[in-house]
Amino acid sequence: MAQTKNTSLISHIDCPGGGQVWCDGNTLYVSHMRPPHGTSAYDITDPRNPKHLFTLEIPMGWHSHKVRVQDGIMIVNYEKFREGAPDFGGGLGIYDVSTPSKPRLISKWQVTGQGGGVHRFSFDGRYAYISPTEAGFVGNIVKILDLADPASPQEVGRWWIPGQNVAAGEHYPWDNFVMPRCHHPLREGNRLYVSYWHHGFFILDIEDMARPKLVAAVNSSPAHPHPTHTAMPMPGLIKGRKILVVADEDVAKLRPSPPAFTWFYDITDERQPMPISTFQVDGVDIDGSPRPPMEGCHQPSERLTGTSIIPFAWFAKGLRLIDIADPFRPKEVGFYEPDAPEGYTQPQSNDVTLDSRGLIYLLDRQQGVDIIQTNVF
Structure with a gap:
């Protein structure tokens, strides 16, 4: 049975x-992990009875x-x-x-060269802030696209860590470390606010x-x-401070280690981000x-309610609702810990978002979406 606190499953x-x-x-739009499944959409007018609208497919060898x-x-x-499908092209x-x-x-916008494509991005209705591979560069970089005309996206700007642009002769200093990757x-x-995998996070003035x-760079x-x-700024001020949520992902460990957690930084002086607290789910890291x-x-x-409560996807522990009203002492105020999907040994909660009604959508990277309500917002 699913474990819950201040939450309940709707559907x-x-x-x-x-x-x-x-x-x-x-x-509701769902992007799938494995081909041939690409992207699906569901009508959630009645969240207790979602209706499938479409599913787009993707060629084998790619994912969307x-x-x-x-x-x-x-x-x-x-x-x-x-x-598979080498001619499809990333983008x-x-x-x-x-x-x-x-x-x-x-339209389809494609990366240059034969790179891996685009990993992740955000979009504000006009500009897309993306992490593409680029011919001549090592790893993924930062790029801004203008979609004023979505039929003809235009590059506005780009940024990278000095050393990534090997085609321009930049010295590459990471031969004995993980390559940079936006x-x-x-x-x-x-x-x-740019997360850069094993190279930390960066704050850029655009x-x-x-x-x-x-503006600033931090790497642990x-x-x-x-x-x-993820490096995500909280809207407004909390206890008079500007807070940045910095989530580490529990994969690609540099060495055997306890599970990953999330950090909270004070970026009131953005030139010198200061870590002020962390959060780990109880029982995940027992003895180090x-x-x-x-x-x-x-x-x-990446969509919030305007409160100090942040919904988190915690791989094997589902949805966690973390309140940072006191950013020095984050506390859990609710959770929904689902059962493992059929045929799997544990959940792998991969993403979470909200709708305008405050309902929560929790996606498992293996199978399924849970629609959850809570009384804590």
Whole structure:
């Protein structure tokens, strides 16, 4: 039986597992982890009875495991996933979903060269902030695309860690370490908050989007074994401070280690981010012993309620609701810990988001979406 606190299950969608969920109005979009399943949509007008609208397929050898929708435009990623269909090409699929049951491909934006494609991105209705591979560069970089005309996306700006642009002759200093890899950028105002895997996170000034400027950089690797998955600013101030949520992902460990957790940084002085607290789910790290991957932290919801409560996807522990009203002492105020999907040994909660009603959508990367309500918001 699922374990709960201040939460209850409304309904379950039995669908292939995925990487991201996103709500736009009364439509839920699910990006799947494994081909041939690409992206699906469900009518959630009645959240107790979701209705399937469509599923887009993806060629073998690629996956389309991220999705964002705004103002009738849906963006999905295309990224290499094992072998197959080499001519398909990585990048973004841009769709008209103004009629959610009838998606229409507007354009496909492709990365240069034969790289892996786009891993993850955010989208504000005009600009897409993406993490593509790029010919001549090692790993993924930061790129900003203007989708004012979604049929013809235009690059506005790009940024990378010096050393990634080997084609330009930059010295590459990481021969004995994990290559740099932008995971994804998140925008707030004229700042981009960029997670960079085992190279930490960066704060960029994008007042001039054509020329992003470095404001600050923090990296806990290699002392800390887990990669930085998300760097997300909390809206407004909490206890008079600007807070950045920095989630490490419990995969790709540099060495055997306990499960990953999340950090909270004070970025009131953004030039010098200061870690002020961490959070780990009770019972996940019992005695500091190494554990297999995918038991600890994955990521927070990138859509928030305006409160100090953050929904988190914790791989083997489902949904966690973390209150940072006191950012020095995060506390758990609710959770929904699902059973493992049939045929699996544990949950792998991969993403979580909210709709305008405050309902929570928890996606398992193996199978299914849980629709959950809570009384803590």
